[in-house]
Amino acid sequence: MRHGDPPPFTGREEMPRARRHTAPMPSSFPLDFFEHVYYTLLMNELLTRTICIKLDVDGHEAVVQEAQRRFNEAASWIATVCWDERITNSNTAHHRVYGQTRSQFGLGAQLAVCARAKAMEAIKGVRKQEAEKLARWRKANARRQKKGKKPAPPPEPAACPQFGPRASIRYDARTYRLLPLDRVSLNTLEGRITARLLPGQRQHEMLCDPDWKIGGAEVVWRGGTYFLHVTQSKEAPDVTEVDEAIGVDLGICNVATDSEGEQFTGAEVRAKRSRFVARRAALQRLGTRSAKRRLKQMSGRERRYMKNVNHTISKALVHKAVVSRKALALEDLTGIRESGTVRREQRYERHAWAFFQLRLFLTYKAAWAGVEVRLVDPAYTSQTCSHCGYCAAANRHSQSSFRCQRCGFSAHADFNSATNIALAARQAANSSAGTSVATSPSPLRDVGT
Numbered sequence: 001m002r003h004g005d006p007p008p009f010t011g012r013e014e015m016p017r018a019r020r021h022t023a024p025m026p027s028s029f030p031l032d033f034f035e036h037v038y039y040t041l042l043m044n045e046l047l048t049r050t051i052c053i054k055l056d057v058d059g060h061e062a063v064v065q066e067a068q069r070r071f072n073e074a075a076s077w078i079a080t081v082c083w084d085e086r087i088t089n090s091n092t093a094h095h096r097v098y099g100q101t102r103s104q105f106g107l108g109a110q111l112a113v114c115a116r117a118k119a120m121e122a123i124k125g126v127r128k129q130e131a132e133k134l135a136r137w138r139k140a141n142a143r144r145q146k147k148g149k150k151p152a153p154p155p156e157p158a159a160c161p162q163f164g165p166r167a168s169i170r171y172d173a174r175t176y177r178l179l180p181l182d183r184v185s186l187n188t189l190e191g192r193i194t195a196r197l198l199p200g201q202r203q204h205e206m207l208c209d210p211d212w213k214i215g216g217a218e219v220v221w222r223g224g225t226y227f228l229h230v231t232q233s234k235e236a237p238d239v240t241e242v243d244e245a246i247g248v249d250l251g252i253c254n255v256a257t258d259s260e261g262e263q264f265t266g267a268e269v270r271a272k273r274s275r276f277v278a279r280r281a282a283l284q285r286l287g288t289r290s291a292k293r294r295l296k297q298m299s300g301r302e303r304r305y306m307k308n309v310n311h312t313i314s315k316a317l318v319h320k321a322v323v324s325r326k327a328l329a330l331e332d333l334t335g336i337r338e339s340g341t342v343r344r345e346q347r348y349e350r351h352a353w354a355f356f357q358l359r360l361f362l363t364y365k366a367a368w369a370g371v372e373v374r375l376v377d378p379a380y381t382s383q384t385c386s387h388c389g390y391c392a393a394a395n396r397h398s399q400s401s402f403r404c405q406r407c408g409f410s411a412h413a414d415f416n417s418a419t420n421i422a423l424a425a426r427q428a429a430n431s432s433a434g435t436s437v438a439t440s441p442s443p444l445r446d447v448g449t
């Protein structure tokens with residue numbers, strides 16, 4: 001595959017993909033890449049999901065490792081060139097780096113294209129993050145200025161992305177092929193090799209699902225094991241345009257409360273979680289090696305449990321929105337960590353990932369069902385009276401109770417917040433004539449639907 005002219009450059013491999021590397025992720029999000037599927041939502045148009053399947057490269061380890069090393073050296077070099085020369089157009093990049101990628105790093109024509117795609121995507125991600133950081137910084141500074149505070153120092157400029165020798169190899173539709181009997185043919189520097197996929201039953205079904213189009217793939221090496229991450233995509237159904245929205249207040253104590261007064265938590269979840277907390281504390285005090293092992297097992301159990309809870313809740317909420325023909329409204333938490341506005345939930349750092357996971361589940365399930373998700377400014381949703389609009393910290397009596405100091409309206413604090421979220425979403429819809437707020441593409445690890 002090293003000979004021949006460069007393939008006609010169609011830009012097809014630039015199809016939007018999962019931006020796992022770039023999307024904002026809470027620091028406490030467990031990085032378990034061994035989960036089997038994650039879903040991504042891109043601009044409410046294309047749903048993509050990535051199936052992570054164990055890969056048996058038996059007998060080809062050395063070849064794959066060498067391909068990994070060279071591929072990523074090339075990608076790092078391409079990234080540096082495009083970064084320094086500020087090339088953002090993939091066609092320009094292609095002409096600038098293609099020849100040298102092949103001659104200097106020995107990549108075949110197609111892998112050279114893939115390395116360029118990987119480098120460009122990483123740069124785009126870094127630039128986007130940088131722009132978001134700057135925007136947040138400006139916003140925060142404007143706030144500080146209003147309060148007469150000194151401006152905060154600007155964020156550090158971003159660095160050019162680089163890839164290690166064991167980073168992943170990107171494959172597009174021309175550089176790998178799924179074969180019958182769970183085999184896959186992969187392009188390497190030594191020509192094509194055939195490796196064996198080890199999918200579970202559910203993964204197998206997903207691979208064969210005709211509704212989902214198979215796109216590119218990535219060979220990922222983690223913890224001594226190879227995985228093939230296969231990307232699939234599907235058109236999202238059209239979003240139904242509606243005025244009304246169901247406001248959803250997400251929290252730690254009450255996992256979700258909606259503006260129709262339903263609380264999706266129950267004592268059971270809370271009891272189970274506090275049991276987890278107590279047991280963890282006890283094990284941590286012990287500190288022995290076996291205690292550590294138990295801790296690890298337990299965190300897995302807790303994660304699976306919460307994931308299940310999150311699936312159930314998000315499903316119920318989306319179903320409710322579909323049936324009542326309403327949008328879903330959530331607080332916009334973009335950049336909440338950087339801005340320093342720590343909401344009560346984030347104090348429970350340990351559980352923050354579950355909280356974010358529920359948001360993600362809600363977002364993609366809504367897209368799946370054609371339900372619009374509106375994000376509203378979270379400022380003061382918990383202190384404002386949903387009845388008369390009076391806003392004061394004193395309105396919030398305790399974690400759970402709200403009583404308005406002006407009109408005397410009292411309700412569960414989360415229900416009051418959810419109502420405010422619904423009101424804000426309705427207002428936003430009316431004022432902007434129904435422009436929906438784009439949901440940010442975010443990574444999502446998840447098994448099943």
Ligand SMILES: [Zn+2]
Nearest residue numbers: 385388404407
């Ligand atoms: Zn009031």
